[in-house]
Amino acid sequence: MTEIQSVLFPRPGSENTGETLRIAKKRAQDLGIKAIVVASTSGDTAVQAVQAFSGHKVVIVTHTTGLQSADIQELTPENRARIVEKGGVILTATHALGGVGRAVRRKFNTYQVDEIIAQTLRIFGQGTKVACEIALMAADAGLIRTDEEAIAIGGTGKGADTALVVKPAHTHDFFELSVREVLCKPR
Numbered sequence: 001m002t003e004i005q006s007v008l009f010p011r012p013g014s015e016n017t018g019e020t021l022r023i024a025k026k027r028a029q030d031l032g033i034k035a036i037v038v039a040s041t042s043g044d045t046a047v048q049a050v051q052a053f054s055g056h057k058v059v060i061v062t063h064t065t066g067l068q069s070a071d072i073q074e075l076t077p078e079n080r081a082r083i084v085e086k087g088g089v090i091l092t093a094t095h096a097l098g099g100v101g102r103a104v105r106r107k108f109n110t111y112q113v114d115e116i117i118a119q120t121l122r123i124f125g126q127g128t129k130v131a132c133e134i135a136l137m138a139a140d141a142g143l144i145r146t147d148e149e150a151i152a153i154g155g156t157g158k159g160a161d162t163a164l165v166v167k168p169a170h171t172h173d174f175f176e177l178s179v180r181e182v183l184c185k186p187r
Contacts, residue, residue: 012186014159043079050086127162130154
């Protein structure tokens, strides 16, 4: 039996970012995990993550270009430069749980399986859904391995408030994705 501490924040949001990164870093060190996957929109959380996880492989997963407005990438050029300078790898790709299915919903007003899975994961919190999704995306891009555990960090709105130890999977093997530990999340 393994006993770990799981932190439940009283509220979701960016005020939990520093503590989320601290908790995740400690567990990564305890388990010898080298791959850290972090969701970031503007890049503010990503910059903090690449600084906190020096010596680890840090994969930053952005929103897909055009998510909020056609042809617009929300990751700022300044933050992109900081992330790359600190050794972070940036992944911008179609969201694993909201690509073509989102187009079907918008056009025909009906949900597809990828968005149903996303809504189901949100039962555990928005950050949990995001952390699972970015682990799939990073594995699909070949940036993390599926035979090694990783830490996936997501959030609710801005910042980071959820950290999971996961065994990643490729999107086409979605049901092989395994959440091994919930390190922290909003209550």
